[in-house]
Amino acid sequence: MNSTILNFGLIGASGYIAPRHMKAIKETGNRLVAALDPHDSIGIMDSHFPEANFFTEPERFDRHLDKLRRGKENKIDYVSICSPNYLHDAHIRMSLRNSCHAICEKPLVLNPWNLDALAEIEKETGKNIYTILQLRLHPAIKALKEKIENGPKDKVYNVKLTYITSRGKWYHVSWKGDIQKSGGVSTNIGIHFFDMLSWIFGDVKEVIIDDSAEDFARGKLKLQRANVSWNLSINAEHIPAAALAAGKRTFRSITIEEEELEFSEGFTDLHTESYREILAGRGFGIADTLTSIQIAEQIRRLTVK
Numbered sequence: 460m461n462s463t464i465l466n467f468g469l470i471g472a473s474g475y476i477a478p479r480h481m482k483a484i485k486e487t488g489n490r491l492v493a494a495l496d497p498h499d500s501i502g503i504m505d506s507h508f509p510e511a512n513f514f515t516e517p518e519r520f521d522r523h524l525d526k527l528r529r530g531k532e533n534k535i536d537y538v539s540i541c542s543p544n545y546l547h548d549a550h551i552r553m554s555l556r557n558s559c560h561a562i563c564e565k566p567l568v569l570n571p572w573n574l575d576a577l578a579e580i581e582k583e584t585g586k587n588i589y590t591i592l593q594l595r596l597h598p599a600i601k602a603l604k605e606k607i608e609n610g611p612k613d614k615v616y617n618v619k620l621t622y623i624t625s626r627g628k629w630y631h632v633s634w635k636g637d638i639q640k641s642g643g644v645s646t647n648i649g650i651h652f653f654d655m656l657s658w659i660f661g662d663v664k665e666v667i668i669d670d671s672a673e674d675f676a677r678g679k680l681k682l683q684r685a686n687v688s689w690n691l692s693i694n695a696e697h698i699p700a701a702a703l704a705a706g707k708r709t710f711r712s713i714t715i716e717e718e719e720l721e722f723s724e725g726f727t728d729l730h731t732e733s734y735r736e737i738l739a740g741r742g743f744g745i746a747d748t749l750t751s752i753q754i755a756e757q758i759r760r761l762t763v764k
Contacts, residue, residue, distance in 0.1 A: 465489040465738070466533055468524060468559065470550045471541030472496040472504065472513070476564055479730040480539045481507040486731045487738060492533050495520040517553070524557035535559045544647075545640040548573055555584040562589045562737060565650050567745065569642045571753045574745050581745070589742035593729035594655040596736070599722040603715070604659045607684065616660065618687040618715050620652055625695035625708040631673070638759065644676055645758035649691045652713075653680070654751035660685035663750060666757040676762060680754065685715075 467484050471477055472494040481503070484491050491508035494501070497515050504511060514520040527534050538554035540547055540563040548568045554561040567590050568574060577588055594600050607616070626635075634640040641647050657663060661683025668678040675692035690697075695708060702710045713720040736742050 468538040469494040483731040483734040620689040626693040
């Protein structure tokens with residue numbers, strides 16, 4: 460890793476995932492110089508980078524990045540993007556225009572055809588766009604990929620994915636409840652799993668929707684080396700009775716040939732590990748995101764009647 464202290468900007472500082480990025484910036488030995496969020500309830504910054512400049516207006520944040528770019532001190536090297544899904548594209552562009560690399564939460568964009576334009580901007584600016592695909596760094600999932608690669612080459616596996624994570628009424632009022640802004644449940648809670656499964660089991664052959672509503676979707680995913688039955692939901696009523704009785708509001712299960720993949724532990728430091736990989740030149744870029752974005756977009760298109 461580069462021993463030089465790097466300067467970071469952060470867009471979406473008050474969101475759920477932003478503290479993981481702040482922690483990753485700090486734990487990789489770097490510093491947050493400027494942050495942007497329309498909401499100013501971000502006392503969490505005091506635990507990480509109280510000295511960082513803060514903006515509530517993107518125009519002033521953009522101006523600040525440009526000013527630092529033209530100056531001799533505190534030029535921003537990377538901008539971390541944790542804003543709502545539909546704004547990722549614009550915030551990536553803002554970052555690269557200001558001569559910063561971008562580290563963006565999933566998904567880079569909602570529609571796969573928008574990736575081509577971002578690739579052009581990468582070439583024009585000479586700056587890179589990275590994304591956080593942390594499940595690829597999870598030890599249990601890396602081990603599974605190695606097991607599949609070393610197993611029978613012609614075997615097609617039967618896989619079942621269930622991910623139910625309860626969300627309250629606020630969800631439907633927020634941008635996450637607007638499918639045009641969030642991409643729906645397939646993007647909000649499913650895209651990391653679709654990335655992980657396609658990374659392990661290969662290219663997509665077919666996407667099928669069995670049933671769907673605004674708070675859930677179920678279907679099939681035929682991959683090169685797996686037939687996947689998937690079930691995604693934010694409805695607490697869909698949580699299995701045993702999990703509810705245990706007081707759980709989230710249920711996550713992946714089985715391969717009816718054998719449970721145990722990966723409930725080891726999530727704590729995956730953002731920091733993602734940053735280490737990026738800063739070492741091994742980050743996941745535009746091409747790595749294409750398949751999962753295609754899957755999520757197809758589900759959305761098949762879901763919206």
